[in-house]
Amino acid sequence: MDDLFKKLVSHCKEYGFIYPSSEIYDGLSAVYDYAPNGVELKNNIKTYWWKSMVQMHQHIVGLDAAIFMHPKTWKASGHVDAFNDPLVDNKDSKKRYRADQLIENFLDKLDEKINKEVEKAQKRFGNQFDEKLYRETNPRIQELKTKWIQVNDRLVKSMSENDMAALKQLIEDCEIADPDSGSRNWTEVRQFNLMFNTQLGNIAGEEGKLYLRPETAQGIFVNFLNVQKTSRLKIPFGIAQIGKAFRNEIVARQFIFRMREFEQMEMQFFVKPGEEMQWYAYWKSKRMAWHLALGTPAHKLKFHDHENLAHYANAAVDIQYDFPFGFKELEGIHSRTDFDLKSHQELSGKKLQYFDSELNENYIPYVVETSIGCDRMFLALLSNAYTEESVPDSEGEASTRVVLKLHPAIAPVKCAILPLLKNKPELVDKAKRIFDDLKFTFLCQYDDKDAIGRRYRRQDAIGTPFCITVDFESLENDTVTIRERDSLKQERVSIAAIEKIIGDKISWKTLFEN
Ligand code: ATP
Numbered sequence: 001m002d003d004l005f006k007k008l009v010s011h012c013k014e015y016g017f018i019y020p021s022s023e024i025y026d027g028l029s030a031v032y033d034y035a036p037n038g039v040e041l042k043n044n045i046k047t048y049w050w051k052s053m054v055q056m057h058q059h060i061v062g063l064d065a066a067i068f069m070h071p072k073t074w075k076a077s078g079h080v081d082a083f084n085d086p087l088v089d090n091k092d093s094k095k096r097y098r099a100d101q102l103i104e105n106f107l108d109k110l111d112e113k114i115n116k117e118v119e120k121a122q123k124r125f126g127n128q129f130d131e132k133l134y135r136e137t138n139p140r141i142q143e144l145k146t147k148w149i150q151v152n153d154r155l156v157k158s159m160s161e162n163d164m165a166a167l168k169q170l171i172e173d174c175e176i177a178d179p180d181s182g183s184r185n186w187t188e189v190r191q192f193n194l195m196f197n198t199q200l201g202n203i204a205g206e207e208g209k210l211y212l213r214p215e216t217a218q219g220i221f222v223n224f225l226n227v228q229k230t231s232r233l234k235i236p237f238g239i240a241q242i243g244k245a246f247r248n249e250i251v252a253r254q255f256i257f258r259m260r261e262f263e264q265m266e267m268q269f270f271v272k273p274g275e276e277m278q279w280y281a282y283w284k285s286k287r288m289a290w291h292l293a294l295g296t297p298a299h300k301l302k303f304h305d306h307e308n309l310a311h312y313a314n315a316a317v318d319i320q321y322d323f324p325f326g327f328k329e330l331e332g333i334h335s336r337t338d339f340d341l342k343s344h345q346e347l348s349g350k351k352l353q354y355f356d357s358e359l360n361e362n363y364i365p366y367v368v369e370t371s372i373g374c375d376r377m378f379l380a381l382l383s384n385a386y387t388e389e390s391v392p393d394s395e396g397e398a399s400t401r402v403v404l405k406l407h408p409a410i411a412p413v414k415c416a417i418l419p420l421l422k423n424k425p426e427l428v429d430k431a432k433r434i435f436d437d438l439k440f441t442f443l444c445q446y447d448d449k450d451a452i453g454r455r456y457r458r459q460d461a462i463g464t465p466f467c468i469t470v471d472f473e474s475l476e477n478d479t480v481t482i483r484e485r486d487s488l489k490q491e492r493v494s495i496a497a498i499e500k501i502i503g504d505k506i507s508w509k510t511l512f513e514n
Pocket of ligand 1: 215249259262331332371376
């Protein structure tokens with residue numbers, strides 16, 4: 001899987017998806033730029049999310065709040081005091097880690113050991129095997145489970161009490177070694193605030209201190225009454241936003257999985273207090289369906305309940321994706337209670353209450369949030385789409401191709417138009433005319449360089465779902481061949497039919513109906 005990850009990173013660079021930021025100066029750690037194909041894919045992901053949230057729901061509207069916000073925002077939200085990660089350094093390797101993640105990885109290893117025990121027994125006992133009973137009674141599994149529970153309880157307690165010494169002790173008691181060097185020579189664990197800050201104009205000191213927002217959600221909270229009133233919304237309703245967020249991450253070694261500048265797609269759903277758990281369940285299932293509709297296999301996605309709840313939440317779950325480095329958070333669904341609105345009301349002195357005309361009373365709504373990183377979604381889709389396979393070449397010999405099997409609706413380029421030969425002006429003219437017609441509807445590419453087989457491979461590598469080839473028969477009867485990326489099937493169709501054939505396959509409507 002490590003190998004797949006390396007291949008993905010270099011594929012992204014070579015085929016114009018992602019570049020390291022300011023590469024001529026050797027890059028900037030955990031900051032990346034989206035290249036021409038990358039920006040198309042990213043925009044399509046955002047469109048899919050925006051349409052599914054705003055266009056498909058009558059009671060959800062959009063917002064685009066500024067990145068800079070009044071500094072009190074971050075005091076009220078708890079980010080100034082509590083948006084910390086526990087940091088620990090290894091004295092020998094000089095590598096820095098998040099202490100909680102080192103311990104979580106240790107817990108994952110215990111889980112793996114338990115699963116291995118089960119697998120071994122399954123092989124031994126065959127059809128007779130009762131997994132549930134085995135898990136409940138096998139002494140070795142019981143021992144590992146007890147250890148898991150003890151370590152997890154200590155982790156949750158030290159995190160919720162901000163007890164850094166207890167975290168250090170836990171690392172020592174579990175004999176956790178630096179994954180890089182194997183050394184157990186750790187520094188003390190320290191708190192580290194993840195917010196970037198800057199200054200407003202020429203105002204020096206605390207007065208002018210500004211933060212780059214670490215999440216987009218607060219822009220929604222502070223605008224909650226503005227939006228509710230101007231859009232005349234009744235509870236339950238939602239506000240959706242896509243935008244940049246910034247976090248000074250301690251460990252950022254996983255390409256676009258953990259960046260210091262990234263993009264979030266967040267929706268805050270405002271509900272009547274007491275109804276939040278039913279909406280939490282609703283959004284859990286809606287969001288999972290959103291992922292599955294893109295063709296991501298169900299076994300690569302799973303829910304993971306939070307043991308260690310954030311200061312604002314009364315329930316929280318992650319949708320995890322099986323990245324090349326294991327199952328990790330892709331999206332969070334959180335029941336945030338009335339924490340944020342209440343804190344903003346207290347600190348600003350402005351009422352942030354909703355008047356419920358049915359109940360004839362004012363209250364602060366509860367909030368259920370869905371929050372997904374656009375960049376992590378990009379990485380998940382690319383990891384799932386990247387395929388190396390053996391296919392017959394034009395002579396019928398087996399050859400290897402790299403193909404991105406992206407859903408046609410989100411693929412960067414929808415269709416490539418390829419004249420069979422570039423030195424035949426009639427073919428080139430006809431192909432260019434087709435391009436000029438289709439460009440109004442889809443993002444197309446015209447390509448006449450190299451042999452046709454190589455051109456197909458180039459399009460496969462960026463995930464283009466359709467290739468149109470203009471050949472000599474096209475000149476006689478206005479037909480072309482249309483090649484489908486995954487099946488490699490080629491069909492002869494009339495030029496007039498291309499727009500509809502491709503249009504149906506890439507349509508958002510088809511995707512949503514599925
Ligand atoms: P993690 O535990 O991985 O640090 P988180 O729980 O802090 O993530 P949230 O605050 O819930 O993340 O943010 C919502 C979403 O934003 C995440 O599910 C993820 O997709 C995305 N996200 C968060 N931090 C980053 C980052 N540094 N780089 C890229 N995406 C991120």
